[in-house]
Amino acid sequence: MPVMSFDDIRKYRRCPRAYRLSVVSDDWRLSLSECMDISLRRTIARADGRRVLGHPVLKDEALAMFRDEWDECVQDSLAGDGQDPMEYFRRGARCIERFVEFTKNSDGSELMSFDVRGVQNLPYGRSVRIRVDEVYRRGDSAVICKYVTEPFESASAGITDEDESLVSALWAVYSLPGIERVVLQWRYLSTGEERECRVRKQSMDEAVENLSREMADMSSDKSFPPRPSESCSLCPHRNLCDSYQTTVSDSVPDRQEMDRVLAEYADLDEKIVALSSRVEMLKGRREALKERIVAYSDSVRRDAVYGDGVVVDIRRYKRAELPKDKTAVISRLKETGQYGSLSMVNYSRLRSDIIRGVADPEIAKMATIIPDIRVRVRRRSG
Numbered sequence: 001m002p003v004m005s006f007d008d009i010r011k012y013r014r015c016p017r018a019y020r021l022s023v024v025s026d027d028w029r030l031s032l033s034e035c036m037d038i039s040l041r042r043t044i045a046r047a048d049g050r051r052v053l054g055h056p057v058l059k060d061e062a063l064a065m066f067r068d069e070w071d072e073c074v075q076d077s078l079a080g081d082g083q084d085p086m087e088y089f090r091r092g093a094r095c096i097e098r099f100v101e102f103t104k105n106s107d108g109s110e111l112m113s114f115d116v117r118g119v120q121n122l123p124y125g126r127s128v129r130i131r132v133d134e135v136y137r138r139g140d141s142a143v144i145c146k147y148v149t150e151p152f153e154s155a156s157a158g159i160t161d162e163d164e165s166l167v168s169a170l171w172a173v174y175s176l177p178g179i180e181r182v183v184l185q186w187r188y189l190s191t192g193e194e195r196e197c198r199v200r201k202q203s204m205d206e207a208v209e210n211l212s213r214e215m216a217d218m219s220s221d222k223s224f225p226p227r228p229s230e231s232c233s234l235c236p237h238r239n240l241c242d243s244y245q246t247t248v249s250d251s252v253p254d255r256q257e258m259d260r261v262l263a264e265y266a267d268l269d270e271k272i273v274a275l276s277s278r279v280e281m282l283k284g285r286r287e288a289l290k291e292r293i294v295a296y297s298d299s300v301r302r303d304a305v306y307g308d309g310v311v312v313d314i315r316r317y318k319r320a321e322l323p324k325d326k327t328a329v330i331s332r333l334k335e336t337g338q339y340g341s342l343s344m345v346n347y348s349r350l351r352s353d354i355i356r357g358v359a360d361p362e363i364a365k366m367a368t369i370i371p372d373i374r375v376r377v378r379r380r381s382g
């Protein structure tokens with residue numbers, strides 16, 4: 001059996017078919033909840049990378065990091081019926097603000113490790129992949145910290161991923177030299193609460209034993225039965241799930257007609273991509289010819305070259321290019337009072353801020369929000 005992750009195990013627990021589709025499908029997608037979770041963990045890892053170097057990350061910087069990670073991740077996600085991606089983005093942004101609150105008094109020196117990925121061996125020759133957000137030292141104890149991103153999880157509701165934490169604790173015992181005790185810590189990013197508990201060796205042993213048995217059941221499953229539930233409409237694999245499709249078949253357009261539409265769409269999409277690369281190639285050829293024309297005009301000392309039915313004028317001028325990172329330029333413009341008269345508004349960024357709900361409300365009011373649909377074509381193999 002391949003080494004599994006706790007994400008796989010959680011997915012299997014919710015629905016074996018969803019787990020199977022997530023592993024074998026070439027149309028792999030994330031749910032918005034997974035997208036938010038991954039973006040948050042990547043942001044926390046980046047911020048911790050700065051913290052251990054003694055550079056605490058401020059709220060605005062952390063939010064900018066989250067925005068980058070979200071932008072990348074959301075491309076692979078499939079929103080559930082009625083779900084609004086921006087709602088998840090805003091929820092993630094609030095989580096990042098809480099992360100900054102959690103770490104505001106830390107200079108990072110207590111961190112032993114962060115964004116840890118390891119493999120823990122289990123009984124009966126099985127292994128599981130573990131992921132720990134942060135490990136830090138407190139006296140002779142290692143604190144294994146997990147940031148909880150799900151909004152419905154809170155300290156008062158109890159711990160839902162206890163086995164993952166216990167197996168991570170076992171990994172810490174075997175992997176971190178000089179550690180006498182392990183403390184598990186959960187930081188709830190939706191509520192700002194924190195919860196801790198000390199771990200007993202017996203609990204860890206029981207957790208790995210139970211997990212190993214559960215993985216044995218998973219590996220003997222050959223049918224991966226669907227487990228329909230109310231959350232099917234949010235499942236990122238529902239388009240490939242027969243069980244879900246039969247429940248909505250009445251509203252699905254005629255299959256043959258849709259095959260024809262999809263084939264035509266894919267055909268047009270490929271033609272556009274092919275044309276774009278041809279344009280690039282033609283531009284390259286034109287550039288090479290331009291160099292030859294300019295070299296010829298230099299050699300004959302003329303600024304116009306006449307050909308058979310064509311004249312090419314050569315005009316030399318100067319062009320200023322600013323550095324890609326405009327921070328220094330902008331701060332200089334501000335220092336010298338030129339910013340207001342010279343700077344240009346970054347409209348694409350402004351549009352993005354409005355959609356995310358982080359723009360100045362007065363400016364947001366001036367915008368008209370028009371729903372649009374982006375369709376991306378991917379060929380499926382087999």
Ligand code: SF4
Pocket residue numbers: 015016017018019021226227228229231232233235236237238241243244
């Ligand atoms: S749509 Fe429902 S039954 Fe189908 S894979 Fe997803 S969760 Fe499972």
